[in-house]
Amino acid sequence: MTSSSFSHHPYHLVDMSPWPLTGSISAMMLTTGLVKWFHQYSMNLLLLGFIATLLTMIQWWRDVTREGTYQGLHTSIVVKGLRWGMILFILSEVLFFFSFFWAFFHSSLAPTIEVGMTWPPLGIQPFNPFQIPLLNTTILLSSGATVTWTHHAIMESNHTQAIQSLALTIILGIYFSLLQAFEYFEASFTIADSVFGATFFVATGFHGLHVIIGTSFLLICFLRLYYCHFSAFHHVGFEAAAWYWHFVDVVWLFLYVFLYWWGG
Secondary structure (H helix, E strand, C coil), X not given: CCHHHHCCCCCCCCCCCCHHHHHHHHHHHHHHHHHHHHHHCCCHHHHHHHHHHHHHHHHHXXXXXXXXXXXXXXXXXXXXXXXXXXXXXXHHXXXXXXXXXXXXXXXXXXXXXXXXXXXXXXXXXXXXXXXHHHHHHHHHHHHHHHHHHHHHHHHCXXXXXXXXXXXXXXXXXXXXXXXXXXXXXXCCCCCCCHHHHHHHHHHHHHHHHHHHHHHHHHHHHHXXXXXXXXXXCCCHHHHHHHHHHHHHHHHHHXXXXXXXXXXX
């Protein structure tokens, strides 16, 4: 019997867990694996770190799901703390992307002589904003509508519509990632092509990574929804994933307007 079983307060004092340790070790393996891949062209350590990170995620999320769904440890006060934690995390992500936009505007509003005093720099052929970028904008905006549809379906205890709309959201997220990969493959410039290539690929690349992370969040929510873990009154896990997805949507709108349309 754990100490939390005898608690007489609404807070959740988590039990001892190995996952923070394995998660930090896995993150270190991923980082050093990337360095090894870049310099020695060997992906062994990178793949090992990715597998270790994936296993840590699966088991850690399993424990959190058990605590919130079966053990009843996510009281209203705990849920409030989780919501505030997610809000602060998204705020930190806003500042993360703000640094990329700062670098982009610093270079584009006053182009230096090194880039030909023009923007885009000489020799750079940017993407047509009315082709794949516009299609990706439509896809992400549609996915924002479908994830909102899922939320309303959960609030109304409409399990069938919630399953269908969340599955559609996941499909749209995967479609977006595939189109962005195709766009990168067809690009006429690289991350090494002046400050334009650096800011473009770093900003859109990190956004693409966030889309993949958000898709994985929604996929876990889909499995939990399938097993009826969510109710109209208790679905903080899905709320956090939906907030994150809307954040990804908004960031893409800024990327599309400034990097693809105005900056290109």
